[in-house]
Amino acid sequence: xxxxxRAVTIHDVARAAGVSISTVSRVLNNKDYVAPETYEQVQAxxxxxxxxxxxxxxxxxxxKTGVIGLVVPDVGDPFQIQVMRGINRAIAEFDRDLIVYTxxxxxxxxxxxxxRYFVSLxxxxxxxxxxxxxxxxxxxxxxxxxxxxxxxxxxxxxPAVIATNYAGVLEAMEYLIGLGHRRIGFIGGRPExxxxxxxxxxYKDGLQQAGIPVDPDLIQPGDYRRETGSACxxxxxxxxxxxxxxxxxxDQSAIGAIEAARKAGLGVPDDVSVVGxxxxxxxxxxxxxxxxxxxFIDQMGYVATEMLVRLIQGEDLDRELYEMPxxxxxxxxxxxx
Amino acid sequence: xxxxxRAVTIHDVARAAGVSISTVSRVLNNKDYVAPETYEQVQAxxxxxxxxxxxxxxxxxxxKTGVIGLVVPDVGDPFQIQVMRGINRAIAEFDRDLIVYTxxxxxxxxxxxxxRYFVSLxxxxxxxxxxxxxxxxxxxxxxxxxxxxxxxxxxxxxPAVIATNYAGVLEAMEYLIGLGHRRIGFIGGRPExxxxxxxxxxYKDGLQQAGIPVDPDLIQPGDYRRETGSACxxxxxxxxxxxxxxxxxxDQSAIGAIEAARKAGLGVPDDVSVVGxxxxxxxxxxxxxxxxxxxFIDQMGYVATEMLVRLIQGEDLDRELYEMPxxxxxxxxxxxx
DNA sequence: CTGTTAGCGCCTTCAC
DNA sequence: GTGAAGGCGCTAACAG
Numbered sequence: 001x002x003x004x005x006r007a008v009t010i011h012d013v014a015r016a017a018g019v020s021i022s023t024v025s026r027v028l029n030n031k032d033y034v035a036p037e038t039y040e041q042v043q044a045x046x047x048x049x050x051x052x053x054x055x056x057x058x059x060x061x062x063x064k065t066g067v068i069g070l071v072v073p074d075v076g077d078p079f080q081i082q083v084m085r086g087i088n089r090a091i092a093e094f095d096r097d098l099i100v101y102t103x104x105x106x107x108x109x110x111x112x113x114x115x116r117y118f119v120s121l122x123x124x125x126x127x128x129x130x131x132x133x134x135x136x137x138x139x140x141x142x143x144x145x146x147x148x149x150x151x152x153x154x155x156x157x158x159p160a161v162i163a164t165n166y167a168g169v170l171e172a173m174e175y176l177i178g179l180g181h182r183r184i185g186f187i188g189g190r191p192e193x194x195x196x197x198x199x200x201x202x203y204k205d206g207l208q209q210a211g212i213p214v215d216p217d218l219i220q221p222g223d224y225r226r227e228t229g230s231a232c233x234x235x236x237x238x239x240x241x242x243x244x245x246x247x248x249x250x251d252q253s254a255i256g257a258i259e260a261a262r263k264a265g266l267g268v269p270d271d272v273s274v275v276g277x278x279x280x281x282x283x284x285x286x287x288x289x290x291x292x293x294x295x296f297i298d299q300m301g302y303v304a305t306e307m308l309v310r311l312i313q314g315e316d317l318d319r320e321l322y323e324m325p326x327x328x329x330x331x332x333x334x335x336x337x
Numbered sequence: 338x339x340x341x342x343r344a345v346t347i348h349d350v351a352r353a354a355g356v357s358i359s360t361v362s363r364v365l366n367n368k369d370y371v372a373p374e375t376y377e378q379v380q381a382x383x384x385x386x387x388x389x390x391x392x393x394x395x396x397x398x399x400x401k402t403g404v405i406g407l408v409v410p411d412v413g414d415p416f417q418i419q420v421m422r423g424i425n426r427a428i429a430e431f432d433r434d435l436i437v438y439t440x441x442x443x444x445x446x447x448x449x450x451x452x453r454y455f456v457s458l459x460x461x462x463x464x465x466x467x468x469x470x471x472x473x474x475x476x477x478x479x480x481x482x483x484x485x486x487x488x489x490x491x492x493x494x495x496p497a498v499i500a501t502n503y504a505g506v507l508e509a510m511e512y513l514i515g516l517g518h519r520r521i522g523f524i525g526g527r528p529e530x531x532x533x534x535x536x537x538x539x540y541k542d543g544l545q546q547a548g549i550p551v552d553p554d555l556i557q558p559g560d561y562r563r564e565t566g567s568a569c570x571x572x573x574x575x576x577x578x579x580x581x582x583x584x585x586x587x588d589q590s591a592i593g594a595i596e597a598a599r600k601a602g603l604g605v606p607d608d609v610s611v612v613g614x615x616x617x618x619x620x621x622x623x624x625x626x627x628x629x630x631x632x633f634i635d636q637m638g639y640v641a642t643e644m645l646v647r648l649i650q651g652e653d654l655d656r657e658l659y660e661m662p663x664x665x666x667x668x669x670x671x672x673x674x
Numbered sequence: 675c676t677g678t679t680a681g682c683g684c685c686t687t688c689a690c
Numbered sequence: 691g692t693g694a695a696g697g698c699g700c701t702a703a704c705a706g
Contacts, residue, residue: 007461007462007480050457050478052454052457052458054397054461054462055393055458055459055462055463056392056393056394056396056397056462056463057393057397057462059393060391060393060394060397075412075418075421075437076418076421076422081412081413081418084412084413084439085413088439088440097438097455097458098438098439099436099437099438100412100436100437100438100439101434101435101436101437102421102425102435102437103425118434120387120389121389121392121434122392124344124391125344125391125392125393125394126392126393126463141387143344
């Protein structure tokens with residue numbers, strides 16, 4: 001490993017090239033006119049010395065760094081991975097760099113604090129702007145713009161991208177009810193997120209539109225995680241009058257529900273139908289495939305990045321809230337009664 | 338959103354609190370003695386103004402930032418996710434911050450360049466040290482330490498953590514051969530990585546130890562990705578004399594192989610036995626469970642972080658190469674002939 | 675215990 | 691075209 005004793009600075013380059021630091025700075029930034037031969041000269045020295053300008057120093061002088069920050073609660077979560085994919089795509093396209101921060105396993109309170117900490121640590125100093133996925137915190141103080149993906153219920157004043165959760169669930173409920181299901185269980189999401197609230201509402205309204213009363217026993221409080229989904233489904237299936245279908249607020253919950261069903265010796269879709277929300281890649285891999293509501297996750301990441309870049313460039317947004325249309329994807333996890 | 342017009346600096350705080358900037362700096366860093374009442378005073382102002390010191394400025398002055406950088410080629414890969422989990426655990430324990438960079442879909446050449454770029458961008462300026470997972474590049478020029486997880490074959494001079502790949506594969510081969518398998522296919526990993534080289538060698542030597550000749554047709558060049566594993570397995574199973582067992586250089590390859598087998602109407606383990614390497618969580622979820630070699634991935638991440646922290650603190654390492662012992666985990670994906 | 679003074683590495687006027 | 695000088699926000703001596 002070529003471990004250099006002391007970092008090579010713009011000074012070193014200038015000295016080696018026999019020019020002043022301003023000239024080096026100029027060739028670095030491709031601004032102002034530099035004599036072609038001087039340019040080549042300096043470039044050669046830079047390459048030879050393996051010089052790279054210090055992000056720290058650079059960002060201190062000029063407000064733009066070209067790097068975007070991303071805060072995700074859990075890198076292991078498929079939803080969040082998909083969002084990252086979309087962001088990565090956009091990052092490449094907009095010629096930015098991406099730095100991501102990810103918390104560990106924290107309580108809701110602790111993650112909110114970590115999010116705030118990271119925003120104030122990075123934003124405006126190292127980072128031109130940040131994207132926060134499913135924020136636990138509901139306010140951030142930051143010089144630079146912040147965009148949320150699937151925002152917290154209490155920070156609707158941030159620019160954000162969110163799916164048409166309500167409409168999506170409604171469509172899926174109609175499908176389920178059309179199949180003849182009347183007792184439909186629901187595994188909720190992280191209640192502090194708008195998506196979770198909207199999906200729950202869609203569930204209730206879907207029932208009501210069909211004239212089916214809402215049974216509180218059929219609504220289990222989840223948190224978008226697979227294990228929790230499994231536990232919720234277990235309770236649902238253990239009810240005196242168990243549901244014939246289960247709606248997971250996201251695919252992870254639904255997958256957990258399927259696991260619970262199998263563990264209880266129940267077949268999907270033969271004994272219980274299951275529907276999810278998200279359309280993560282796993283949903284298609286499964287056997288049978290999971291019927292779910294596609295919310296085009298990676299596109300959400302892309303759009304969020306696009307919005308953030310506009311804000312960074314000082315442009316205005318067409319709309320502060322981008323609503324990603326959803327689409328029901330029917331696979332094999334449901335059957336008609 | 339509380340968007341502040343201009344970032345509040347240490348100056349603003351000092352002025353508001355009626356003290357000098359050094360005093361503010363002192364309370365910030367909890368160093369030197371500050372009168373308790375002054376301390377409280379300043380803390381109050383800091384909180385009220387929502388002040389956060391600029392990482393950029395801070396890291397420019399003092400060589401320590403407390404943040405560790407991580408470069409992972411693909412955040413969507415389960416192996417890498419597990420490594421990150423381990424790193425996160427260590428980060429919390431050592432009271433550091435973690436910033437991760439992840440490339441998009443690049444060619445090998447391009448990712449090597451991106452890795453180098455990021456190391457020089459961050460290391461020594463924003464970051465105290467970096468961990469590189471499965472590096473494509475084989476050299477980095479950096480002031481601050483770099484530790485690799487599953488290193489490139491050509492940079493064995495970096496501190497690194499790697500599993501006992503050779504021994505692990507050997508053990509699995511003995512198991513397979515003990516089951517009566519003689520024609521065993523092999524799906525290789527990313528050939529530039531030491532792990533891939535060692536695993537291939539283990540495969541060959543395992544065969545030879547049992548007196549089974551190595552058939553080149555049975556060795557397919559993979560790249561640790563599921564899709565590639567699937568394609569390789571398809572070729573293997575299409576051979577005039579197909580293998581009765583397939584060894585995937587990692588679990589992703591093995592899972593891809595299982596998919597390919599199913600697509601070809603073959604049952605696992607009834608028609609083909611499959612073994613993987615890694616023991617990613619998915620391996621246990623599958624049905625049947627995947628027999629694989631556990632390399633305690635998250636522990637690798639933990640150890641790498643531990644090593645890096647020592648290096649950052651100027652301590653010496655007991656050994657430059659930490660070898661994580663592996664362990665065969667037998668599940669249901671193999672059967673005896 | 676607290677304030678003053680140098681820079682850290684870089685970009686940006688302003689002269690030449 | 692190029693160099694010199696100032697300062698970004700902060701910490702680390704050095705005085706008091």
